[in-house]
Amino acid sequence: MKLYAHPFSSYCQKALIALYENATPFEYRSLEEPAANAELAALWPLKRFPVLVDGGRTILESSTIIDYLQIHHPGPIRLIPDGDAGVDVRMLDRIFDNYVMTPMQKIVGDRLRSEPDRDAYGVNEARATLDRIYAWLDTQLTGREWAAGAIFSVADCAAAPSLFYADWAHEIAPAHVNLRAYRARLLARPSVVRAVDEARPYRSYFPLGAPDRD
Numbered sequence: 001m002k003l004y005a006h007p008f009s010s011y012c013q014k015a016l017i018a019l020y021e022n023a024t025p026f027e028y029r030s031l032e033e034p035a036a037n038a039e040l041a042a043l044w045p046l047k048r049f050p051v052l053v054d055g056g057r058t059i060l061e062s063s064t065i066i067d068y069l070q071i072h073h074p075g076p077i078r079l080i081p082d083g084d085a086g087v088d089v090r091m092l093d094r095i096f097d098n099y100v101m102t103p104m105q106k107i108v109g110d111r112l113r114s115e116p117d118r119d120a121y122g123v124n125e126a127r128a129t130l131d132r133i134y135a136w137l138d139t140q141l142t143g144r145e146w147a148a149g150a151i152f153s154v155a156d157c158a159a160a161p162s163l164f165y166a167d168w169a170h171e172i173a174p175a176h177v178n179l180r181a182y183r184a185r186l187l188a189r190p191s192v193v194r195a196v197d198e199a200r201p202y203r204s205y206f207p208l209g210a211p212d213r214d
């Protein structure tokens, strides 16, 4: 199995956390390497990453990669439970991607644009979305260890990098004690520690300036 990924990419960290949770063997095709970029372009014209290649099969989209791993390379940690519990973790996975990762990327991506191309309205909207989702998540997380309850799941794989970077882009208010404590628990989980540590050499890539913490 080959994973096309960059260590600093939030969606790649999501897939990497799933792989590290189960110590699943794979070849890391780092997108720091020009050859890996050329291979990625041939696999997926949108050149979004991560992309997983297993034999003749190409799997796009981080959530689907985690789904695929559980079916074809299962390990002791089942990140997507069966039945109704599976609905809960998939729902939260979509929420972290759509309402934490997307607005975070809007704020970060805007800073990479030249001044005349910046979108102040869109960035303000993204900040407002983050404020609303932080408040909602803070309530949801009352009494929970992980996103959906007691079991670490695909939702936590999505939550870890999205909250990691979102807090850098638009800080989680101190009043959101549940959410801040959850982010800290995620950052202490060994699979997440590994993904964050592998990305450390690339912190200068963060266009808003990486804060001196985490």
Ligand SMILES: N[C@@H](CCC(=O)N[C@@H](CS)C(=O)NCC(=O)O)C(=O)O
Residues within 6 Å of the ligand: 009, 010, 011, 012, 046, 047, 048, 049, 050, 060, 061, 062, 063
């Ligand atoms: N929905 C995709 C999003 C992937 C994505 O946007 N990845 C970013 C890196 S975190 C990327 O490819 N950025 C490069 C680009 O937008 O061209 C997934 O879940 O894998």
